[in-house]
Amino acid sequence: MKKILLVSTGGTIGSTINVDTIDTDAAARLRLMELLAEHYPRYREFEFHPIQPLELLSENLVPLVWEHLIAAVETQPLSQFDGIIITHGTDTLSFTAAALSFCWHQLQLPVLLVASDYPLEDSRANGLANMVCALEYIRQIGEPGVFVPYQNQPQEMSVHWGTHLASSLQLSGDFISIQHKSYMSFDGRRFSVLHPCPRPSRTTTFAVKARFSKRILMIRPYPGLNYDYFDITQVDAVLHDLYHSGTAAVSGQWGNNHALPEFIGRCHRQGIQVYLAPARKSSGTYQTTKTLLDHGAEMIWDMSLEAAYVKLLLAYGNFDDRQTISDFLETDIAGEHILD
Secondary structure, eight states: OEEEEEEEOBSGGGEEEETTEEEEOTHHHHHHHHHHHHHOTTGGGEEEEEEOSOOBOGGGOOHHHHHHHHHHHHTSOGGGOSEEEEEOOSTTHHHHHHHHHHHTTTOOSEEEEEOOSSOTTSTTOOHHHHHHHHHHHHHHTOOOEEEEEEOOTTSOEEEEEGGGBOOOOTTSOOOOBGGGOOSEEEOSSOEEESSOOOOOOSSSOOOOOSOOOSOEEEEOOOTTOOGGGOOOTTOSEEEEEOOTTSOOOOOOTTOGGGOHHHHHHHHHHTTOEEEEEOOOOOSOOOHHHHHHHHTTOEEOTTOOHHHHHHHHHHHHHHOOSHHHHHHHHHSOSSSOSOOO
């Protein structure tokens, strides 16, 4: 008998349809158990201990929610369980997967985040299939870490490494791992490793608590971005997203208010560090990227934007000096670094 800590947080998998509106409903958790009992032959091989520390649609999530969720889970007798399953919404799924991966990188239990593209009462929903995959992972594999089983329809089920999951594709409910390199596939009976994820060495450790800074600003690039619009008086650090080639606008030809180097200088004059992600570290770097680094921006190399953002929140929530923050960002904590 496998003992499962089942943590419900709301999301689409924890919602029902009322006329033409989708919203969270405590009855959805019972519906998930009913569907498992009806369609999953091994259902009775598991003993579920359910808790519901919060109930929200995940678009309403803020980092304080992670602190509340982690604290609620850690009050449980975790040594008594074979695995943890957390039901979650899809909108912020990749961010929560990264947050739990960093905070629980030394937890010796498998943690599976299970979501659904539609409410469970909708015949198109993949929530039941994702849940079955999570249970089978615990039953068959049991490897510790944070993982996200998710089936893009009509594709084969994938299991994603927590720090490698990207946000949902635009105008779609589909998910991919960055570089399309998911950890495993699942055909309904057995798992196949597709892209092994490196286990970080523990020679360097950081005492990280679930404290996420509230003073990190993230900026996304787009043509015409005007840095004059940003008030940075209550900001400790900026994470600036990059175009796919690891670049952002550096030219002041059309106005310095559109040039990132000018904004970096403004931030530095106020004691604010600017970080850049995502980008691959290679010998072929664009001149625009070099310009940003020459102006004092710090690159968070070889990491997804989601993982970089969450790791930066933890860095500034846990450490005070800039060198320790840089060392923490550079150290592979939870397999977040992308290696070819």
